[in-house]
Amino acid sequence: MIQRLMRSSLVHMAFGFLLMGGWALFANRGHGLDQAWLPAFVQGAISALLTGVIKRALEGMDGRIKGAAAFVLPPLVTASGVLATLLIAHTLVGTPELFATIAFPWSFSTLYAFVYNAALVRTRRGAAP
Numbered sequence: 001m002i003q004r005l006m007r008s009s010l011v012h013m014a015f016g017f018l019l020m021g022g023w024a025l026f027a028n029r030g031h032g033l034d035q036a037w038l039p040a041f042v043q044g045a046i047s048a049l050l051t052g053v054i055k056r057a058l059e060g061m062d063g064r065i066k067g068a069a070a071f072v073l074p075p076l077v078t079a080s081g082v083l084a085t086l087l088i089a090h091t092l093v094g095t096p097e098l099f100a101t102i103a104f105p106w107s108f109s110t111l112y113a114f115v116y117n118a119a120l121v122r123t124r125r126g127a128a129p
Contacts, residue, residue: 009051009052012051012052013048013049013051013052014048016044016047016048016050016051017044017045017047017048018044019047020043020044020046020047020104020105020108021040021041021043021044021045021047022040022044023043023101023104023105024036024039024040024042024043024044024095024101024105025037025039025040027039027097027100027101027104028040028095028096028097028100028101030096030097031096031097035094035096036096038093038094038095039090039093039095039096039097039101042089042090042093042095043086043090043101043102043105046085046086046089046105047105047109050082050085050109054078054082054109054112054113054116055116057074057077057078057081058074058075058078058113058116058117058120059120061073061074061077062074062117062120062121062124063124070121071117071118071121074113074117075110075113075114075117078109078110078113079106079109079110079113082105082106082109082110083102083106086101086102086105086106087102090102
């Protein structure tokens with residue numbers, strides 16, 4: 001049962017929502033709950049959705065780029081998309097601590113992208129004849 005939960009996209013999305021939404025609440029705590037709850041909700045929702053989007057985007061780019069660039073370019077593409085999404089969303093909702101709010105989720109998602117992409121490339125190269 002535990003392994004089934006660990007593979008569940010819904011569980012991953014819920015974890016992303018709680019972790020990153022909680023981070024945004026913490027990052028904006030100095031402005032009171034009335035100004036911190038919306039950035040927390042927005043960050044949680046974005047993190048939940050982007051969990052699946054990043055994974056699928058990296059898988060979609062896998063094998064399309066050759067050489068050493070295959071290790072770097074796909075995660076840079078997803079990192080750029082995540083950064084743009086976070087900046088736009090948090091600017092629109094008026095997040096008081098914009099950079100503190102997005103620093104952790106962006107760093108975490110970028111690290112995830114590099115690690116997962118490297119695993120994809122290594123697996124594909126190891127399986128090639």
